[in-house]
Amino acid sequence: MKQLRDLSKQKIGVVAAGHSSVIANMAGLKLPLESKPLQALVSEPVKPIIDTVVMSNAVHAYVSQSDKGELVIGAGTDDYVSYSQKGSHDIVEGTLNAILELYPIFSRMRMLRQWGGIVDICPDASPIISKTSIKGLYFNCGWGTGGFKATPGSGDLFAHTIANDEPHKLNAAFNINRFVSGDLVDEHGAAAVAH
Amino acid sequence: MLNYNHTIKEEKSYQGLQMIEMKPVMKLIVRGKKREFLSAIGKSLNMVLPTKANTSTQSEKLTALWLSPDEWMIFSNGVVKENTNSYETETLLNKNISKLDLGAVVDVTDQFVRINLKGDKIYNLFQTGSPFNFNDFRNKTGSVTQTILAKIDVIIHNQNRNEVNLFVRRSFSEHLFAWMNDSASRL
Amino acid sequence: MFLINCPFCGEREQSEFKAGGEAHIVRPKQPTELSDDEWAEYLFMRKNIKGVQFERWNHVHGCRKWFNMVRDTSNDQIKAVYKMGEKPPIK
Ligand SMILES: Cc1cc2nc3c(=O)[nH]c(=O)nc-3n(C[C@H](O)[C@H](O)[C@H](O)COP(=O)(O)OP(=O)(O)OC[C@H]3O[C@@H](n4cnc5c(N)ncnc54)[C@H](O)[C@@H]3O)c2cc1C
Ligand SMILES: [Zn+2]
Numbered sequence: 001m002k003q004l005r006d007l008s009k010q011k012i013g014v015v016a017a018g019h020s021s022v023i024a025n026m027a028g029l030k031l032p033l034e035s036k037p038l039q040a041l042v043s044e045p046v047k048p049i050i051d052t053v054v055m056s057n058a059v060h061a062y063v064s065q066s067d068k069g070e071l072v073i074g075a076g077t078d079d080y081v082s083y084s085q086k087g088s089h090d091i092v093e094g095t096l097n098a099i100l101e102l103y104p105i106f107s108r109m110r111m112l113r114q115w116g117g118i119v120d121i122c123p124d125a126s127p128i129i130s131k132t133s134i135k136g137l138y139f140n141c142g143w144g145t146g147g148f149k150a151t152p153g154s155g156d157l158f159a160h161t162i163a164n165d166e167p168h169k170l171n172a173a174f175n176i177n178r179f180v181s182g183d184l185v186d187e188h189g190a191a192a193v194a195h
Numbered sequence: 196m197l198n199y200n201h202t203i204k205e206e207k208s209y210q211g212l213q214m215i216e217m218k219p220v221m222k223l224i225v226r227g228k229k230r231e232f233l234s235a236i237g238k239s240l241n242m243v244l245p246t247k248a249n250t251s252t253q254s255e256k257l258t259a260l261w262l263s264p265d266e267w268m269i270f271s272n273g274v275v276k277e278n279t280n281s282y283e284t285e286t287l288l289n290k291n292i293s294k295l296d297l298g299a300v301v302d303v304t305d306q307f308v309r310i311n312l313k314g315d316k317i318y319n320l321f322q323t324g325s326p327f328n329f330n331d332f333r334n335k336t337g338s339v340t341q342t343i344l345a346k347i348d349v350i351i352h353n354q355n356r357n358e359v360n361l362f363v364r365r366s367f368s369e370h371l372f373a374w375m376n377d378s379a380s381r382l
Numbered sequence: 383m384f385l386i387n388c389p390f391c392g393e394r395e396q397s398e399f400k401a402g403g404e405a406h407i408v409r410p411k412q413p414t415e416l417s418d419d420e421w422a423e424y425l426f427m428r429k430n431i432k433g434v435q436f437e438r439w440n441h442v443h444g445c446r447k448w449f450n451m452v453r454d455t456s457n458d459q460i461k462a463v464y465k466m467g468e469k470p471p472i473k
Contacts, residue, residue, distance in 0.1 A: 025429070025431075030427040030429060031427065033428065034430055079401045080396075081401070081403075081435060084456060086458075088397060089383045090383070090396070179422045179425075180422040249391060263444075266445075326397050326398060340444075341391075341444045341445065342394070343397065343398060
């Protein structure tokens with residue numbers, strides 16, 4: 001595939017999360033990403049039983065209760081690349097095993113829904129908010145399993161990066177060139193599993 | 196002399212299922228690729244290693260399980276007397292395999308625990324915690340599989356109709372046995 | 383969730399396997415002469431294809447052998463399985 005060099009007068013910012021590589025490939029660009037299914041589950045609604053978000057790095061799972069009374073449960077990704085939006089049953093089983101280690105009382109809860117979203121994961125598990133080797137093409141991606149809470153800040157910094165064709169000092173470290181220079185930002189190490 | 200400390204202290208019995216640790220049992224892992232390796236093992240032990248996937252072979256004293264195209268487990272059919280065991284099989288294979296650079300021989304007597312299961316509920320038990328399809332396996336004496344049971348790596352050998360040997364790493368054995376009892380009590 | 387036909391053991395549940403990522407990435411013959419860009423390309427950059435992907439898998443909970451697989455990542459359909467060192471049976 002031919003790699004684009006310059007979008008000349010245009011500027012394009014790509015925020016396609018799990019599909020970032022698909023878009024990058026259109027421009028002949030490879031990204032340091034793998035897209036994997038990440039699942040979550042929701043139970044039948046019950047009366048208030050847990051009033052906070054509980055996240056365990058030891059058994060690897062999280063649970064909270066929605067205002068409607070449903071338990072919201074999740075854990076980690078499958079280990080293979082997939083865009084199928086359905087993860088494996090094995091992951092669901094492992095997630096619920098972990099939840100039951102924490103809360104045996106949930107053993108008879110019925111799960112109502114389960115789904116898999118496709119998350120784009122960097123080798124260092126940190127995001128990319130960056131210019132690329134193609135002038136005028138920018139990527140905000142690699143948020144993996146933890147890009148929800150960062151959305152407003154990441155949007156702001158991405159806009160800054162596109163407008164100035166230079167990163168803001170807060171996202172300078174999250175440039176795509178870190179995979180060449182070796183200045184990785186080890187989110188796995190910093191956050192263990194939770195974020 | 197075999198200095199084996201068993202991990203599973205008691206025999207357990209349920210309707211249609213008995214579980215007991217067989218101990219001490221000599222266990223070896225042998226690895227090799229060359230044809231000379233296979234024939235040297237054959238000559239030394241007077242038995243052929245199974246080359247067909249998921250099968251085993253047996254002599255009067257020993258059983259050999261296929262684990263991969265170049266790996267087998269050999270174990271003694273009966274229990275070994277602790278004070279008379281002199282590692283004669285390992286010594287013999289050391290001489291005829293390792294020393295001649297034909298392959299590798301490792302004693303795993305203490306690494307693996309052999310649990311013997313009997314009864315017509317064995318496969319009902321396995322079904323509660325394994326992704327493996329036992330339909331063909333249960334009808335073929337001598338079948339071998341490596342799979343997962345309760346998230347734990349196991350080697351399972353169809354010894355006879357309604358009798359299997361299950362090998363599990365020692366450090367997981369107590370937990371697995373507890374899980375098997377829990378699961379068996381609810382079959 | 384899918385079944386994988388291990389070239390050594392036969393058909394098994396995917397949970398017995400570990401995914402090993404993109405296949406046929408050739409290890410540099412002369413690592414000392416590689417530029418930083420080439421290192422990054424080799425270590426980190428991935429096609430991450432949505433569609434037919436060539437990949438490596440290991441039957442970790444079975445025979446522990448590595449092998450190659452061709453899978454459509456958009457629907458997890460497996461197109462082919464072949465041993466390490468063999469040419470892919472399809473393009
Ligand atoms: C089950 C699950 C649980 C999660 N839990 C948490 C959590 O607890 N905390 C946390 O911080 N994060 C969590 N995340 C991660 C978080 O959801 C994501 O990191 C975040 O939503 C990414 O935001 P985004 O704006 O970059 O991309 P998205 O919100 O994914 O948006 C990408 C958009 O691009 C669109 N798109 C794709 N391709 C194209 C195309 N070719 N043309 C046009 N549009 C296209 C898509 O339709 C989509 O709307 C979770 C993710 C999942 C799947
Ligand atoms: Zn296998």
